[in-house]
Amino acid sequence: MTTREQNDFLTQTGLGTPIGNLFRRYWIPALLSEEIAEPDCPPVRVKVLCERLLAFRDTRGRVGVIDEFCAHRGVSLWFGRNEENGLRCAYHGWKYDVTGQCIEVPSEPEASGFCKKIKLTSYPCVELGDVVWIYMGPPEHRPPLPNFEWTKVPHAHRFVSKRTQECNYLQAMEGGIDSAHVSFLHRHDLRSDSLHVGKGAELTRETDARFEVVETKGGMVIGVRRPAQEGHLYWRITQWILPFHSMIPPYGDNALNGHAWVPIDDDNCMSWCFTHHPTRPLSDHELETMRNGGGIHVKLIPGTFRPVVNKDNDYMIDRAAQKANKSYCGVAGIAMQDAAIQESMGPIQDRSKENLVSTDNGVIMARIRLRKAALTAQRGEEPDGIDPATHAVRSASIVLPDNVGFYEAAAAALEAKDGVAHASV
Numbered sequence: 071m072t073t074r075e076q077n078d079f080l081t082q083t084g085l086g087t088p089i090g091n092l093f094r095r096y097w098i099p100a101l102l103s104e105e106i107a108e109p110d111c112p113p114v115r116v117k118v119l120c121e122r123l124l125a126f127r128d129t130r131g132r133v134g135v136i137d138e139f140c141a142h143r144g145v146s147l148w149f150g151r152n153e154e155n156g157l158r159c160a161y162h163g164w165k166y167d168v169t170g171q172c173i174e175v176p177s178e179p180e181a182s183g184f185c186k187k188i189k190l191t192s193y194p195c196v197e198l199g200d201v202v203w204i205y206m207g208p209p210e211h212r213p214p215l216p217n218f219e220w221t222k223v224p225h226a227h228r229f230v231s232k233r234t235q236e237c238n239y240l241q242a243m244e245g246g247i248d249s250a251h252v253s254f255l256h257r258h259d260l261r262s263d264s265l266h267v268g269k270g271a272e273l274t275r276e277t278d279a280r281f282e283v284v285e286t287k288g289g290m291v292i293g294v295r296r297p298a299q300e301g302h303l304y305w306r307i308t309q310w311i312l313p314f315h316s317m318i319p320p321y322g323d324n325a326l327n328g329h330a331w332v333p334i335d336d337d338n339c340m341s342w343c344f345t346h347h348p349t350r351p352l353s354d355h356e357l358e359t360m361r362n363g364g365g366i367h368v369k370l371i372p373g374t375f376r377p378v379v380n381k382d383n384d385y386m387i388d389r390a391a392q393k394a395n396k397s398y399c400g401v402a403g404i405a406m407q408d409a410a411i412q413e414s415m416g417p418i419q420d421r422s423k424e425n426l427v428s429t430d431n432g433v434i435m436a437r438i439r440l441r442k443a444a445l446t447a448q449r450g451e452e453p454d455g456i457d458p459a460t461h462a463v464r465s466a467s468i469v470l471p472d473n474v475g476f477y478e479a480a481a482a483a484l485e486a487k488d489g490v491a492h493a494s495v
């Protein structure tokens with residue numbers, strides 16, 4: 071059972087909190103590269119781990135992620151002018167470069183050296199896989215770059231989207247590793263969503279599922295087995311990598327999918343959705359489907375990252391579809407079903423009231439590993455999931471004889487190998 075204290079420990083992510091400090095030890099996906107597509111384009115507000123930041127691309131194409139507020143009198147630099155290698159505050163014209171260094175204060179003579187003393191908080195950034203990642207931790211602990219397969223395949227093999235979710239990161243992430251819900255919440259969509267159909271989708275509708283969790287160096291794998299043909303079991307194997315990455319088992323010839331659950335603040339998170347195929351470009355049909363909110367992606371309100379289907383319109387629940395067994399919960403779309411269900415728990419689920427069962431073992435293990443990693447980081451040591459080797463893994467769906475251990479038997483399928491297709495039934 072999770073106590074109130076343990077729940078606070080795991081869900082608070084501001085500066086100085088144990089989980090906040092832990093997350094600040096990793097590279098974090100902060101925004102899509104396309105949000106700041108061109109040099110000197112408008113700056114973009116980004117909130118990560120309760121910190122309000124501003125991202126911009128300067129005249130030379132360099133990306134900066136800096137404090138949102140001007141050091142003069144606290145105006146939001148979002149109103150600023152992005153020009154001549156710096157962002158100029160719209161109030162009195164103070165100008166900052168991508169490192170947050172103030173490079174001009176019009177009212178003060180340059181010779182005074184005043185502006186040299188002014189520097190805004192700024193975070194190192196890197197663009198990988200069409201995403202701007204930031205590192206918000208102590209400089210001496212800056213880790214090697216992320217090494218997830220989706221960041222390394224050619225651009226045409228990948229589709230990335232993000233959406234805001236109106237709840238704490240932990241309950242969103244727990245939904246991502248709770249494979250037990252798939253046979254219920256998503257059961258009708260496994261027939262209708264063209265990126266999920268296949269033999270595996272039929273086998274997944276089988277509700278007699280057994281769970282096994284195996285701890286790995288970077289996190290854990292969760293194997294869920296269901297009956298397959300005589301003497302065999304169908305295994306769906308999810309990867310979870312600290313601190314907030316998950317990889318969903320694939321279906322048939324479809325691409326691989328994964329998420330990162332990044333806290334915006336303690337009541338909201340960014341659900342990053344990554345789709346990639348290791349060996350081929352995504353087809354026009356796949357891209358079109360995902361852009362229209364299919365697969366793990368959702369349709370967004372134009373100009374925002376808020377889903378069209380959201381809390382304010384009761385997720386456009388269709389009770390007739392629910393009654394007619396067209397939709398298990400009445401919400402359309404796999405990703406929005408997850409979001410609706412997770413947001414319904416409230417901004418931060420009170421875990422002291424829950425009653426866990428054996429299918430929640432993955433969720434329990436993730437909580438234990440996060441707590442352990444936070445304590446490791448507190449001691450100044452390196453937490454799990456920082457070593458890039460732990461990122462080079464895959465999810466898999468695979469049929470195995472019923473007398474073998476899944477983790478050993480699927481070992482090769484769980485490695486990300488250049489030029490080798492993923493194991494998928």
Ligand code: FES
Nearest residue numbers: 140142143159162
């Ligand atoms: S508040 Fe930004 S220049 Fe004065």
Ligand SMILES: [Fe+2]
Nearest residue numbers: 245251256408
């Ligand atoms: Fe789901």
